[in-house]
Amino acid sequence: MSRLLPTPPSAIRYLKLAKEETLFRQGDQTVAVFAVKQGRVRLVRHLSDGSTVPIYVSHSGNTFSEAALFSPTYHCDAIADMDSEIEIHSKEALSQALYQDPKAAWAFMSHLAKQVITLRSRLEVRNIRSAPERVIYFLKLETNEKAMEVTFVRPLKDIAADIGLTHETFYRVLSKLEADGTIKRNGRTITLLD
Amino acid sequence: MSRLLPTPPSAIRYLKLAKEETLFRQGDQTVAVFAVKQGRVRLVRHLSDGSTVPIYVSHSGNTFSEAALFSPTYHCDAIADMDSEIEIHSKEALSQALYQDPKAAWAFMSHLAKQVITLRSRLEVRNIRSAPERVIYFLKLETNEKAMEVTFVRPLKDIAADIGLTHETFYRVLSKLEADGTIKRNGRTITLLD
DNA sequence: CGTCCGCTTGACTCAGATCAAACTTGGTGG
DNA sequence: CCACCAAGTTTGATCTGAGTCAAGCGGACG
Numbered sequence: 180m181s182r183l184l185p186t187p188p189s190a191i192r193y194l195k196l197a198k199e200e201t202l203f204r205q206g207d208q209t210v211a212v213f214a215v216k217q218g219r220v221r222l223v224r225h226l227s228d229g230s231t232v233p234i235y236v237s238h239s240g241n242t243f244s245e246a247a248l249f250s251p252t253y254h255c256d257a258i259a260d261m262d263s264e265i266e267i268h269s270k271e272a273l274s275q276a277l278y279q280d281p282k283a284a285w286a287f288m289s290h291l292a293k294q295v296i297t298l299r300s301r302l303e304v305r306n307i308r309s310a311p312e313r314v315i316y317f318l319k320l321e322t323n324e325k326a327m328e329v330t331f332v333r334p335l336k337d338i339a340a341d342i343g344l345t346h347e348t349f350y351r352v353l354s355k356l357e358a359d360g361t362i363k364r365n366g367r368t369i370t371l372l373d
Numbered sequence: 374m375s376r377l378l379p380t381p382p383s384a385i386r387y388l389k390l391a392k393e394e395t396l397f398r399q400g401d402q403t404v405a406v407f408a409v410k411q412g413r414v415r416l417v418r419h420l421s422d423g424s425t426v427p428i429y430v431s432h433s434g435n436t437f438s439e440a441a442l443f444s445p446t447y448h449c450d451a452i453a454d455m456d457s458e459i460e461i462h463s464k465e466a467l468s469q470a471l472y473q474d475p476k477a478a479w480a481f482m483s484h485l486a487k488q489v490i491t492l493r494s495r496l497e498v499r500n501i502r503s504a505p506e507r508v509i510y511f512l513k514l515e516t517n518e519k520a521m522e523v524t525f526v527r528p529l530k531d532i533a534a535d536i537g538l539t540h541e542t543f544y545r546v547l548s549k550l551e552a553d554g555t556i557k558r559n560g561r562t563i564t565l566l567d
Numbered sequence: 568c569g570t571c572c573g574c575t576t577g578a579c580t581c582a583g584a585t586c587a588a589a590c591t592t593g594g595t596g597g
Numbered sequence: 598c599c600a601c602c603a604a605g606t607t608t609g610a611t612c613t614g615a616g617t618c619a620a621g622c623g624g625a626c627g
Contacts, residue, residue, distance in 0.1 A: 298492035
């Protein structure tokens with residue numbers, strides 16, 4: 180795995196989390212930015228009425244809580260979704276690297292800009308009302324331009340949630356699209372045809 | 374208005390756009406990052422099947438196409454939604470500022486991180502299926518913690534689109550919530566009660 | 568004074584959510 | 598190596614809430 184954040188390798192600390200273990204809570208002082216080395220971490224926000232809203236699920240190879248650099252407290256909880264290993268990039272080490280090395284800063288900006296693009300794409304998908312069209316659009320985004328093929332590493336159930344459909348609807352749409360000849364499917368691998 | 378991007382003021386150029394005028398097109402070489410000084414610019418992406426998807430509407434005081442810094446071509450069209458005036462921050466001037474001034478770089482990173490947060494919040498809202506609950510959650514996000522009150526500067530019609538509802542449904546939900554005593558409404562000003 | 572646009576309300580329709588149940592797969596532990 | 602359990606996948610039946618279409622009001626602006 181290439182470096183996810185420009186912290187000097189010697190300053191990175193590692194931590195293993197058991198399933199359902201809490202990394203930080205909403206309101207805690209921010210001390211670090213994190214990257215998932217192995218496993219999965221989910222972020223949830225608590226509302227004033229006691230309910231919780233899922234914000235984001237960070238998978239192996241992703242970073243999270245970048246905003247900690249710019250905020251005194253975390254604005255959500257981070258909980259291990261399964262046994263996980265994470266990288267800890269302390270605010271001091273990371274911000275020092277960003278201040279002192281323009282290349283590092285550049286890489287980090289690029290990283291954030293990519294996230295903005297990705298999130299906007301996610302929102303675009305949600306702006307499409309029709310389930311089949313939404314799914315097709317999503318697949319076009321995920322698909323490699325050349326191969327017209329995606330292999331999801333997570334359950335389709337989770338993908339359904341990502342695009343804002345129940346898993347039942349998602350499965351149904353996929354069968355219909357396959358019947359139509361719009362896609363071809365083999366387990367978690369989907370190929371866009373024509 | 375405070376500076377939106379750390380380009381040296383002398384290097385910023387200005388441009389007036391008439392309604393429906395195109396600033397750049399998908400596939401064009403990236404030459405600059407932009408900020409809206411007055412007016413409104415909408416970004417739309419073209420799909421292979423000829424249809425278009427609205428990505429984002431950039432309002433007065435917002436920046437757009439930050440990702441141009443890191444990409445050789447624009448990935449969407451930018452069109453003036455009304456008569457507008459925009460700031461042009463050339464890639465060279467802006468990236469030079471970011472490279473040479475760690476403070477500028479820091480500000481830009483913070484700017485991007487805030488966008489990430491905002492976009493994630495938008496997605497959270499979309500994960501709530503029930504229209505009334507979605508509206509309430511959205512209002513909680515928009516509302517000033519103290520005053521529990523928001524005044525929208527744009528038509529409620531546009532707000533409805535932002536949160537993924539038709540304007541009819543949005544208006545209906547607002548009346549119902551007001552009838553319930555959950556909110557109080559006065560034109561574009563909405564107060565959360567209890 | 569007329570036109571545009573935001574706002575509002577009503578009636579109807581249907582796509583996707585919900586509830587339910589069964590089958591498959593994968594991993595765990597004995 | 599098999600029994601078992603949890604989780605993902607699939608399909609069916611039903612229902613509901615948000616979208617759609619339609620129509621009228623009122624304020625802003627030229």
